[in-house]
Amino acid sequence: MAPNKIQNLFYFLCLAITFIPSLYANVLESEAFWQDQLRMFDSYWRERAEVARQENEKAYFPDPFAISGNFTSAISWDILGRNGGRRLLKGKNKGAPCVASNPIDRCWRCDPHWADNRQKLANCVMGFGRNTYGGKGGKYYVVTDPSDDELLAPKPGTLRHAVTRTEPLWIIFSRSMVITLQQELIMAGNKTIDGRGFDVHIAHGAGITIQFIKNVIIHGIKVYNIVVKDGGMIRDSETHYGFRTKSDGDGISIFGSSNIWIDHVSMRNCSDGLIDAIMGSTAITISNGHYTDHNEVMLFGASDSYTGDKIMQITLAFNHYGKRCVQRMPRARYGFVHIVNNDYTHWEMYAIGGSKNPTLISEGNRFIAPPNRFAKEITKREYTEEKIWKDWQWRSINDEYLNGAFFIQSGPELKNRPFSTKDMITAKPGTYVGQLTRYAGVLPCRIGHPC
Ligand SMILES: *[C@@H]1O[C@H](CO)[C@@H](O)[C@H](O)[C@H]1NC(C)=O
Numbered sequence: 001m002a003p004n005k006i007q008n009l010f011y012f013l014c015l016a017i018t019f020i021p022s023l024y025a026n027v028l029e030s031e032a033f034w035q036d037q038l039r040m041f042d043s044y045w046r047e048r049a050e051v052a053r054q055e056n057e058k059a060y061f062p063d064p065f066a067i068s069g070n071f072t073s074a075i076s077w078d079i080l081g082r083n084g085g086r087r088l089l090k091g092k093n094k095g096a097p098c099v100a101s102n103p104i105d106r107c108w109r110c111d112p113h114w115a116d117n118r119q120k121l122a123n124c125v126m127g128f129g130r131n132t133y134g135g136k137g138g139k140y141y142v143v144t145d146p147s148d149d150e151l152l153a154p155k156p157g158t159l160r161h162a163v164t165r166t167e168p169l170w171i172i173f174s175r176s177m178v179i180t181l182q183q184e185l186i187m188a189g190n191k192t193i194d195g196r197g198f199d200v201h202i203a204h205g206a207g208i209t210i211q212f213i214k215n216v217i218i219h220g221i222k223v224y225n226i227v228v229k230d231g232g233m234i235r236d237s238e239t240h241y242g243f244r245t246k247s248d249g250d251g252i253s254i255f256g257s258s259n260i261w262i263d264h265v266s267m268r269n270c271s272d273g274l275i276d277a278i279m280g281s282t283a284i285t286i287s288n289g290h291y292t293d294h295n296e297v298m299l300f301g302a303s304d305s306y307t308g309d310k311i312m313q314i315t316l317a318f319n320h321y322g323k324r325c326v327q328r329m330p331r332a333r334y335g336f337v338h339i340v341n342n343d344y345t346h347w348e349m350y351a352i353g354g355s356k357n358p359t360l361i362s363e364g365n366r367f368i369a370p371p372n373r374f375a376k377e378i379t380k381r382e383y384t385e386e387k388i389w390k391d392w393q394w395r396s397i398n399d400e401y402l403n404g405a406f407f408i409q410s411g412p413e414l415k416n417r418p419f420s421t422k423d424m425i426t427a428k429p430g431t432y433v434g435q436l437t438r439y440a441g442v443l444p445c446r447i448g449h450p451c
């Protein structure tokens with residue numbers, strides 16, 4: 001252990017000297033943060049952790065290649081159509097023009113009556129989060145009050161009151177609002193936060209915590225300028241409240257949770273990660289998001305020693321990593337990440353990286369390298385010698401590389417991927433990414449109109 005630590009410290013110092021933002025390493029990767037967190041793990045949370053661990057194991061798919069392959073296949077049919085013609089540009093829904101440009105959106109966006117049947121959205125998730133239903137089947141809860149003053153007894157009508165209820169809920173908003181969370185928003189399971197129809201901001205305060213629960217959909221909200229908060233006594237469910245230490249400053253923190261779908265969010269400038277998934281979280285799809293102005297964008301797995309992250313399975317699809325994103329889109333440890341049809345228009349250090357043998361399948365993405373000629377490499381293996389990482393499966397299939405971008409592949413080749421089938425290919429899928437991600441971020445949906 002000791003020589004390793006010294007080596008890490010050495011690398012850290014080198015990085016710190018050459019690249020100042022590295023000094024602000026992710027909070028979740030710091031020993032001090034965890035020492036602090038451990039104090040909070042009283043018997044209540046230990047019990048919840050154990051229940052969640054079992055649930056997460058159940059949510060894990062033994063054959064991730066089948067899930068990711070089927071998803072790619074569904075997209076390719078959507079793009080190319082059965083006759084190899086290009087359906088994408090036209091896109092039709094019973095004669096009405098429809099601008100939905102990918103198979104997830106196509107499932108609901110063209111319906112002018114989406115607001116009368118909001119829960120239909122829960123049928124649209126694909127990829128590893130495919131079994132997520134959020135608050136489907138539950139009542140609608142209308143958030144009318146943007147305040148967040150009562151952490152122990154949240155006021156009815158506030159977002160905190162909604163997300164801490166026991167029953168499944170589909171949470172919507174009565175109007176546009178900016179919600180500044182006084183402390184982290186700790187959610188209970190079986191919930192959908194659905195911002196469609198209004199302009200809903202979570203900003204200038206704490207972020208959203210999805211801890212030891214199942215079944216959450218977050219759709220159509222803006223999350224930005226999230227800061228670390230001190231913690232204190234906070235309600236986490238109808239039946240329990242307790243002491244929380246400092247929050248980590250993530251926009252959305254997924255902690256030991258499964259069946260999570262985050263779709264059409266716009267996120268920027270959070271003090272830690274934009275979206276982090278750690279502690280054995282799995283069965284997650286993050287799609288159609290737009291991310292800007294951020295250093296460490298997504299961290300999947302925070303600790304080299306936490307092998308419980310081997311069950312982590314995450315799909316990243318149709319996201320747009322945009323202006324002033326620096327690195328970690330994502331940075332993964334262990335686990336399996338299917339990165340499909342995302343648009344990487346900006347990075348400053350690298351796009352996709354990791355350590356501890358994660359499987360990274362990059363398919364049909366567009367990578368536009370920055371002008372800096374030392375930052376053209378898409379990939380980054382952290383703190384590992386080539387003789388070790390050469391066996392990690394990091395494959396790039398049908399990606400489009402622009403402006404000198406290059407992907408260093410490793411590990412076994414992938415066979416039988418749908419996009420690789422010759423007769424289905426009329427163009428590189430990466431070249432369609434601009435269209436597939438054209439509506440990434442929050443959609444300006446108006447009730448009574450197609451979205
Ligand atoms: C993948 O698609 C095939 C063909 O549609 C289907 O038979 C199979 O069950 C799917 N696999 C998974 C894991 O969804």
Ligand SMILES: *[C@@H]1O[C@H](CO)[C@@H](O)[C@H](O)[C@H]1NC(C)=O
Binds near residue numbers: 168188190215
């Ligand atoms: C969520 O809903 C399912 C049924 O759909 C139920 O079995 C489960 O207990 C609920 N979970 C929570 C945490 O309420």
Ligand SMILES: *[C@@H]1O[C@H](CO)[C@@H](O)[C@H](O)[C@H]1NC(C)=O
Binds near residue numbers: 204225226269293
């Ligand atoms: C980022 O968020 C912090 C904290 O809210 C804020 O002080 C800062 O001005 C923001 N930066 C930008 C560029 O918006």
